[in-house]
Amino acid sequence: MYNILIGGAAGQGVDTTCSILEKLLKQSGYHVFSVKDLMSRVRGGHNFTLIRFGSEAMASHSYILDGIVAFNQETVELHRHELKPDGFILCDSQLSVEGKDVIKIDMNAIAKKLGNPKVAGSILIGAILKIFGETLDHSRTVFAGAVKPEYLAINLQAVEIGYDSTAKQHAHNGGAYGAWMLLTGNQALALGAMAAGLKFYSAYPMSPSTSIMEYLAGKMTEAGIVVEQAEDEIAAINMAIGASFAGARAMTGTSGGGFCLMVEALGLSGMAEIPMVVADIQRPGPVTGLPTRTEQSDLNFAISAAHGEFPRMVIALKNHADAFYQTIRAFHMAEKYQIPVIILSDQYLADSSATVEPFDVRNSQVYRANDVLTDGEYLRYRLNGEAVSPRLLPGTSKGFVSADSDEHDERGRIIESAEMRVQMMDKRLSKLKKLEAELKEPEFIGDDSYDTLLIGWGSTYGPIKEAITILNHQTIHHFSALVFGDVYPLPVKRLNEKVVQAKQIINVEQNATGQIAKLIREQTGIMCTSSILKYDGRQISGEQIAAQVLKGGE
């Protein structure tokens, strides 16, 4: 497995270089995982991407580097200490970086000579391919998909120059992933929404959720999806609810700050029993926080957001495949129970690219409301002893469909009666019981010989999985983990079983207060014995978890 870091200022082309390189590596068979570290600015500053690739599947990133590819001086200075002893540094000849590990290419000068300073990145790509023993077999196809036709030739030329200007250092390890996909968490989520039959997406731009809207907008005409940029997040969610009421499967997406503005309408979805899916792509708060970085700190908020009490479901995405399948499931649950479903993702998952097996779309059945055809009176909120009343879409038959944010009777008209109030509250809240029967238990990682149990949720799944492997190799103790996807209602069966033999329970979270630990205690009384919490906006890696567990003193 290899791991390289490519860094530079915003606007220098790090992004394009990386996305092409990743695809080339994946085409040649590797399993690729890459993650971005961005500053909140358009030009300048310091950004980098970590690209990890190997012949076996990997679940996350690592900070231990085989190579540094530097567009600027800062990249070297900031990251040299992360380089393995036999690692290399690849950079422009102009940088004042010395050492026998340094490979210099006069890339900026060559690019200029070729006629376009922007192809410097392609020279680097060529050099990297050479260093890792790759061929240039896939260059033409991959570049053809990434640059405008008129720029293809010059880029291929640049790749070749880079390739020829350096020497092979590593062997090509191969792998069987050439026919798998390479995509980001947000792309997987957007695909999942489409597979679920999305018809209407309304959102207000906010990092790191905007790329969902952008992906959908790129397909809207062909796929028949109305993608509407709202004037604010309040409009975005109320639009989604209005569209869903009228029968179009609808979703909105945002990050924590925008989600704040949506919570009143979350209650509307709950009260009026209108299905709706909201994706909250978390970033470090509070408020604007660190807008381009990652955190998992909206959990407690998401499960209790909005005044009053109503049923909801909260699903945290663990990885890229989850982003697809769980988004479909979010729509399914929203439609089946006529509730709001919140998807919690985060910048780490949203922006990282992973190699994923093509999705099985035969499993994308979403519940479809029975069309109640009636000539008589239709009762939108029929109290038939069931949690969910048959749904009718307005305009499709001779029944009137009502939605009301006030407490209402079976027809949807405002009431003041204490009895009706209680019946309606009980009806709505009984959905939570129904949901419990459909919950997905947390994924168990490791084998049954553990004495320490790590607990996580959402996107720390990958790092925790790696940490378990590392730990079970490095120590005589045995480690396993439970990682939650469904977080509300919280599935507790497997948890209750697995904690029995654990001498230590450690929650690993990308937040400062240990939010899942609190929720677990509230729901089960189980207390974690210690916590690994990271809240500096950078995702924890498997090796960092392992180190902290070991330091935490077994």
Added chain:
Amino acid sequence: MYNILIGGAAGQGVDTTCSILEKLLKQSGYHVFSVKDLMSRVRGGHNFTLIRFGSEAMASHSYILDGIVAFNQETVELHRHELKPDGFILCDSQLSVEGKDVIKIDMNAIAKKLGNPKVAGSILIGAILKIFGETLDHSRTVFAGAVKPEYLAINLQAVEIGYDSTAKQHAHNGGAYGAWMLLTGNQALALGAMAAGLKFYSAYPMSPSTSIMEYLAGKMTEAGIVVEQAEDEIAAINMAIGASFAGARAMTGTSGGGFCLMVEALGLSGMAEIPMVVADIQRPGPVTGLPTRTEQSDLNFAISAAHGEFPRMVIALKNHADAFYQTIRAFHMAEKYQIPVIILSDQYLADSSATVEPFDVRNSQVYRANDVLTDGEYLRYRLNGEAVSPRLLPGTSKGFVSADSDEHDERGRIIESAEMRVQMMDKRLSKLKKLEAELKEPEFIGDDSYDTLLIGWGSTYGPIKEAITILNHQTIHHFSALVFGDVYPLPVKRLNEKVVQAKQIINVEQNATGQIAKLIREQTGIMCTSSILKYDGRQISGEQIAAQVLKGGE
């Protein structure tokens, strides 16, 4: 102790009648407690007020009636079953109500004859005074304070007619409360805010919070408070933060739906460390719910509202005196720790009138930020190892004051550094630890011989207190209760002590999901053994709690 119900359609004058009657009873020495049951409409429907009065202090209302005063037929039909065997019904001669308990007065006809149909209520007041053995001694002063001078004579005439048209049934019991105040929870809260030095109040109208704004608006010119009606709740809270930043003690008030719109800015107060007080006067949700009724269902929301993690304090008001003193304390804590403080009240407390000893305003000291006078650089977020950095107001010295919703350095400038991020998060969150040392433990009601412990929070204080008295009289078991005022951070010392001897722990809450019970379990692991939950929008009474406890099967 007496308890009467006065009911009629909205617009018939029930409100005015009741407020005058209450004051008369209080002037004559009684301790008075009255609570309103309103429909969400301006005219028509059915509203009623329960007025309880006696020679000893009482903490809440009761549904067991000594008398019904009916402005309309519906009042009798809906409430006759709540009347004690020896109770009376007082109504207009035109109503078709029969029985030997019925006292009819031709009030509407008399009022018309007197020249103003609106004085019918005053005729009733006269009759009620007579029935309860009162004199007319206070009529002149009380009416003079309640009606326009030109209507005084006719009203006093009406009172006399009412007085003379019926017979005494009950003895005047007397009491020593004539010099105490009679005021609503919202009035007490507003007075508390003024005592704390409020300078700026911004809000958007929303029941049951609007009367805070109305009370303050009535005093604004004299008291030097800017009371500003905002275009929406988002503006309201951002205004309060802006005013506070510039040095004016500021507050906003709303109910759950409006609070939803405020949560993003709650985080701003936390992040930028700008003191702020928000009053959430709860009503039944979700969304519009039952807008004129009561509920305690915003607790879980208030403690976790807004994305990301930041310190806050949440204080629930237990009764009218609390509304005054805890509001002062809310300002004190907000200023001292530079945090948002949320006051949780509810429609029951906000709109009910109680007899309260005049407040001791010598205890209204609010922390005042040291004015840092500096000629050098002022560091708004100085990392001096303390949770709270010295505060400077902009424009008062040669230091620059910055506030930023992005993560920032000591000067308040945007940063991306992982280290600074962690230091600032730790600084802010360390305020929670500081707060813990200042928490008020829940009030313990009863004596130490209990085997059953009731647990409540906020406005169920009164009913729970009455229930404890009833229960300890009615059964051989012993009951005590803990009622929380401070709910976040949750004080757990007394709780941990008191649960030890309890065989049963019963949480009594005006919501459907048992919110304080969840919080207690999360914080302490303690589980309530059963719950008494009411969520029909009507406040539970002491006798209802007692009955449910007993039914709950000891």
Added chain:
Amino acid sequence: MSSEEFCTYETAWCPGCGNFNILKCLKQSLEELGKDPHEVLLVAGIGQAAKTPQYLSANSFCGLHGRALPAAIAAKIANQKLTVVVNSGEGDSYGEGGNHFIHNIRRNVDITHFVHDNQIYGLTKGQASPTSNEGTVTDVQTEGSINTPFNPLLIAIAAGAGFVARAFSGNPEHLVSIMKQAILYKGYSLVDILQPCISFNKVNTFSYYKNRVYKLDDAYNSYDKITAMEKAMEFGDHIPLGVIYQEEKRSFHEKNKVLASGVPLVDQQQEGSLIEKYMQEFI
């Protein structure tokens, strides 16, 4: 001409409230236009005016205070066969909902917006609303409102609305004629309806309006924007009623590539193989 009758239900309004006439005129307009109640969707926020959908037999959506428009336009986007009519107060529409007001004018989705403008917050018992006259005294504006009143017609024209009108609940015949024109207009149409609130607005009473309103005559050119803006500024001793401004504009549905075919979004079928195709792009 009426195909099917709309039923009305008992209301919670004060006897004498201007809302009664608006409800009656709404019913009459829909009937005279031959609308099928089952294809009508009445949308509202929260307030006294916003209870209107509760009182007429049609599909109804009473959402959040201030948020009627986003829900309404999205329902229309989802199913353009629905006749979507919003009835809400001026506090709801221009106060809490002000941002949706200006931006939905820009979208120009084919819905109709009837604002019951009583120049007061009715349901919350009488605070100044955006359109309250300067100086209006209430329990909150104890010294009288000091804000410049919001001029909905002028702002709507400035924001680019294609149909902007004023009517008066006390002039039902004229109100019906304006309502019908507004519903027929292809695009966003606004009718600001003067509506006395007998309980809380003691300034802008029935006779206040009655004495001031006049109907625009035939000579008035509602197609000229400058004329219209000048006319929209008239609100004092004389208050013009009628279509203040109109203009043909392409609607959202005509401009949006997904909707332009005319097939309602809810009825559009997605090609089954699309996801497979999109997955290929990641390989």
Added chain:
Amino acid sequence: MSSEEFCTYETAWCPGCGNFNILKCLKQSLEELGKDPHEVLLVAGIGQAAKTPQYLSANSFCGLHGRALPAAIAAKIANQKLTVVVNSGEGDSYGEGGNHFIHNIRRNVDITHFVHDNQIYGLTKGQASPTSNEGTVTDVQTEGSINTPFNPLLIAIAAGAGFVARAFSGNPEHLVSIMKQAILYKGYSLVDILQPCISFNKVNTFSYYKNRVYKLDDAYNSYDKITAMEKAMEFGDHIPLGVIYQEEKRSFHEKNKVLASGVPLVDQQQEGSLIEKYMQEFI
């Protein structure tokens, strides 16, 4: 004339961005007006333009996206000795913050609002903003924006603003003169500043503006509302720069009974016995 200099700091903007000139002109304007940096409060929301307060030595408040105005006017209400200037993007000011825009115009608090109008969402990397030209293609508006652009000047005038101007970051001398007039204006003043975003707006570039802008001449009567509204509608091949509309209006502070004395609210002392007196009223 300058009493004290304002320092500027290193920015995170793209080299070539129009914001640099705006920052420079802001500094110059404040200095030429003789403002003391310690009595200046710069307020912003979130966005590229909204970083402006970070780059100038003065008090600063960078709050929430879209919410600069409520915080700014409240700070001014609290302490009228502060010179309060808002710098924010047009997405912030007219999009997310649209409701505060129209309603704070009605309040007329004496603050100055400089909108850096690049007709695009800069910080979030290039989506259509309220003022984007119809047809603007972005990663979200893949078929081109279909909304009628928001006309900030026209809407401000319609909402009752007393000082409404347009400037261009590429014309610093003129910008400074407008900025100074705006800051001096007693009441809410709006300057919409055309500001090329070189990274994301490929339509409304520096030369796009350069080729279209012209300065209003002396013959222009900025005191006539109808003239001003007509002029405000001009935005195409010719784009007028200058004070489009002005009018003397009583400000919030002059009308509000608590503030009219001129003593800053923060300095007003409450009479100690007031609470006692109010308690008496409940006895």
